[in-house]
Amino acid sequence: MLRRSGLIGTLIALLVCLLWPPASAAAADGSCRVLSPGASAAAERAVGAACAQVSADVWYAWGGGHGPRPGPTYGQVDPTDPASEHDPERLGFDCSGLVRHAYAEATGSDILNGVASAQYYTPHAAGRFTAADGLAPLLPGDLLVWGTSRDLHHIAIYLGAGKMAEARQSGTKLMVSDVRLNSGYHGAVRIDPGPVTGHVFRTWGTGVWTKDRPSTGAARVYAFPGPTTIRVECQKHAEKVTSDGYTNDAWSYLPDYKAWVTNIYIQGAAWLENVPTCTF
Structure with missing residues (x-):
């Protein structure tokens, strides 16, 4: 009986080892943490920092x-x-308040002070990924956004393994x-x-649209809600533009938006100092 019991115990232990989920699969328990390397x-x-707020309900x-x-607040x-x-x-x-807090805690500086669209178009970008790229190239800490280029209305922090931390909607907790x-x-x-x-540079004005070509008749890409870095x-x-008492034919290309804006709404000289001429 002792030998049989020992054999059964060994088999049970082996099954537990084989069936126990790896660390990356533990996300199924809803825990908030870094879930993949890199x-x-x-x-x-x-x-x-974001997960600390999730854990605090x-x-x-x-x-x-x-x-x-x-x-x-x-x-x-x-x-x-x-x-x-x-x-x-x-x-x-x-x-966006959660994203702002998380990166301020991480860096000691308020580098993402703004709404979801301002955070996505931040000049502090090391890289951007489209919906067509899927999740494969993403790393924990990347910021996921929902909406269109004109209206990005939600942002969340990627954890890895297809999971994210988010402040989703009224009536719920973090x-x-x-990932949807x-x-x-x-x-x-x-x-x-x-x-x-x-x-x-810094823009001025409100509701200033960027365009997909340097022309007032071109398709709109994104509107700055207010002064924006x-x-x-x-x-x-x-194209020469007259607006708010100014006339200028200079346009600037903004790589973070993949769009153009008239220099009228950029603080500085009519032709920006030390900025090269576009060759495209």
Whole structure:
């Protein structure tokens, strides 16, 4: 009997070893952590900061996290969402507020202060990925966005293994979710927390549209909601534009948007100093 019991115990132990899920599969338990290798130290710290808020059962709050400094704040009522009626009573984050907090904690600097679209188009980008790229090239800490180039309305932090940390919607708490690739997924951006390279300027005005060609009649790409830090690759003379009391035929190409904007709405000289002429 002792030998038989020992054999049975050995077989059970072997089955447990064979069937026990590997570490990467443990995400099925909903835990929030880095789930695949390859991320930078800053990206891993950002994941850790976001996951600390998930683990603390922090609420989603519309407008939360957009105070003078990164961190949870009381939310606001979203006039388009009846479920947000209690958000002013909840200390928490909306989607971009959580991303802002995570990368501020990771880098010690408020490098992603803005809404989802501003965070995706940040000049602190090390790389961008389209929806067609899928999840294969992504690393933990990459930021996933949903919407269109004109209207990016949601952002989340990739954990790896098809999982993400997000502030999803009013009435829920921060959570770990499966990445939703069939619900308007637009792409992802990888953050470089170092100094911004290239020619950096600031726009002025509100609702200023970028275009897919240097022409007022060209297709719209994205509208700056307000003054925005931009990176300019080059500039060229093209269609003459008159607006807000200024006339200029200079247009600048913005590599982060893959779009053009008239120099009228860029703070600086009419022809930007030290910026080369575009050859395309």
